[in-house]
Amino acid sequence: MAAKNTTNQFYAAVRKEHERLTKVTEYGVQKYSDEWIRRKLASVFFREVKTIEDIIFERV
Numbered sequence: 001m002a003a004k005n006t007t008n009q010f011y012a013a014v015r016k017e018h019e020r021l022t023k024v025t026e027y028g029v030q031k032y033s034d035e036w037i038r039r040k041l042a043s044v045f046f047r048e049v050k051t052i053e054d055i056i057f058e059r060v
Contacts, residue, residue, distance in 0.1 A: 014041060014045060014052060014056065015055065015056060017041060021040070038053060038056070
């Protein structure tokens, strides 16, 4: 069963925001830790951290 278009858009938005946050650097190093980024995304998108991890690593 194919995922709905809105679901695919949601996944794309999560991945795009994850990519944006990982590219934030200060003094040449990544500013935010990966754990912080996942927790922030979970808070922003109202999902569990595990769900965000599944979306980022394309397990869904």
